[in-house]
Amino acid sequence: MSDNDQVIVVGGGPVGYTAALNLAHYGIPFTMLEAGPGIFEDPRAGTIHPPTLEMFQRLDVTETFLKRGYVVPNYHYRDRKKGLIASFDLALLADDTAFPFRLMLEQHKVAHILHDKxxxxxxxxxxxxxxxxxxxxxxxxxxxxxxxxxxxxTFSARYVIGCDGGRSQVRKSMDVDFEGFTFEERFLVVTTPYDFGEHGYALTNYIADPEEWCALFKVPGQDDEGIWRVVFPIDPGLSEDEIFDSADIERRLQGFHPKDEPYDVVHRNLYEVHQRVASCYRDGRMFVAGDAAHINNPLGGMGMNFGFHDAFSLTEKLTKVWHEWAEDSLLDLYDRQRRTVASEYLQRQTIENKKNLENQDPASRERFHDELRGIVADKVKQRAYLRRVAMIEGIERAASIT
Ligand SMILES: Cc1cc2nc3c(=O)[nH]c(=O)nc-3n(C[C@H](O)[C@H](O)[C@H](O)COP(=O)(O)OP(=O)(O)OC[C@H]3O[C@@H](n4cnc5c(N)ncnc54)[C@H](O)[C@@H]3O)c2cc1C
Structure with a gap:
């Protein structure tokens, strides 16, 4: 192939591999440039939503995801003091998707599966x-x-797709801003094999509290035996030594779920949390997708899923332009569709999720809990709610933009 007869994908994370596998599937040569020595294995995304599973069917990998991951048929919204507020039943999406559940599968395993494919x-x-x-x-x-x-x-290509994460070098080379803000608090992720499932927790739980909310998930883990991740917000005034102090982590875990024995903690990771969207996803022959285009807090498990949807949307359009089945202007539609839903759904929903969990006002907290109880008591309302949080509405909204 001549130098320009290819696309360059920058970044070999989950979104970069999704773009790459799509390009291969559509017969477009590519080079992937990755800064690291391999696929990063830190404990970030674990949740995969129904529309994502549908999209990956086209690439013939969904079956492998299902074999490797945990199916989550329902998830809990809880209050740290009052216990269970609402259990959401994803089976109510049976008429909307072939996959009416969440799948828990760590992002590095997704990237490895795509790499192997x-x-x-x-x-x-x-x-x-x-x-x-x-x-x-x-x-x-x-x-x-x-x-x-x-x-x-140096490497030449007809197009470049920046899937190089939040600090994207491709985005910085484009004439775009990365608008939004960074939260003062950081998120601590603590991983333990302790089986919270024995105490009535679902595989996914969001647990509200005005002083210290948390989120609790079970993922397959290194040996596929199952491991739990607990996410806590961290006061901006604390140093890393204080945050990672074993006694302090034990105190947080015991405060959330007291037990006689100390917790076995196998990982502790700290993340900065931002809400930002690039002001444009396209600058001529340069594109951004995934965290390079938008970053958000992880409550709701949406960021990586959104990035996957970006990669599918962009590569479909790029294929049509590449093979001269469509005009170059089709590529602008990628920006219009995906950037609009990033603002309308991804940013709005994740900011709202965090606000609800940390709400300090007792009356409005109670009103919100009543609203959730009302939603789960009514199947029509619950389905409508789940269509939004399971990302089905966002996909439909993007498709409606021309
Ligand atoms: C605690 C936590 C939990 C989360 N949970 C979820 C969840 O459940 N569901 C969900 O959908 N999302 C979740 N997210 C978000 C998710 O982790 C990200 O959206 C996802 O990693 C984005 O993938 P990406 O491929 O765009 O970027 P990354 O995963 O950041 O990958 C970028 C890649 O680009 C490479 N790179 C960077 N710079 C360069 C360069 N200059 N040159 C070449 N390569 C470069 C990096 O080495 C890396 O391999 C979570 C995030 C956090 C922090």
Missing amino acids: LADFTDFQILRQHAVTGVRQDDDGVVVKADTPDGPK
């Missing part, structure tokens, strides 16, 4: 330890600069 294809290369430092473009193509173990190198 690429073995069915040719005409691509994956270059690790290639950290992109800048991109420039002209009428004919893009030139991507990268630091490699052999020194700086």
Whole structure:
């Protein structure tokens, strides 16, 4: 292939691999440039929503996801002092999707499954330890600069897709802003094998509290035996030494769920939390997708799913333009559709999820809990609610934008 006869995908995270596998599926040669030595394995996304499972069916990987992950038929909204407020039954989405549940599967396993699926294809290369430092473009193509173990190198392509995360170098090379804000508090993720399921918790739980809300999830874990992640908000005044102090982590866990024995803590990770959306997802031949285009707090498990939807949307359109079945202007539709839903759904819903969990006002907290009780008591209302939080409405809204 000539140099320009390819697409460059920057970033080999879950969204980069989704873009890559789609390009391979549509017969478009690509080079993936990834800064790290392999797929990162830190404990971030674990939740996969129904529309995502539907999309991945086209790439013939959903069955593998289902074999590796945990099906979550219902999830809980709880209050730390009052206990269960509402149990949401995802089976009510049976008329809306072939997958009326959430799937818990860690993001690095998703990336590995997509990577392995690429073995069915040719005409691509994956270059690790290639950290992109800048991109420039002209009428004919893009030139991507990268630091490699052999020194700086350049790569040419017809288009570049930046799937290089929140600090995206591709986005910084585009003429766009990354508007929004960063929360003062950070989120601590503590991982333990302790089986909260024995105490009536669902596989996914959001637990409100005016002083210290938390979120609790079960994911398959390294040995697929199951492991629980607990997410706590962290006071901005604390140092990392204080946050990671074992006694303090034990105090947090015991405060949430007291037990006689100390907790066995296998991982502790701290994340900064932002709410930002790029002011445009396209600048000529350069695009952003996933966290490079939008970042948000993880309550609701939506960020990576949104990134997957970006990658499917963009590569479908790029394929039509690549094969000259559609005009170049189709690529602007990617920005209009995906950026609109990032603001209308992803940002709005995740900000609202956090506000509800941390709500300090007793009267409005009680009103919200009553509203949730009302929603789960009425199947029609519950289905409408689940269509929004399971991301079905967002997909329909994007499709309605022309
Ligand atoms: C605690 C936590 C829990 C979460 N839970 C969920 C969840 O349940 N569901 C959900 O949907 N989302 C969740 N998210 C969000 C999710 O983790 C992200 O949305 C997801 O990682 C985005 O994937 P990505 O591929 O866009 O970016 P990343 O995963 O950040 O991958 C970017 C890749 O690009 C590479 N890269 C970076 N810079 C360069 C460069 N200059 N050159 C080359 N390569 C580069 C990086 O090495 C990395 O491999 C959670 C986030 C956190 C913090």
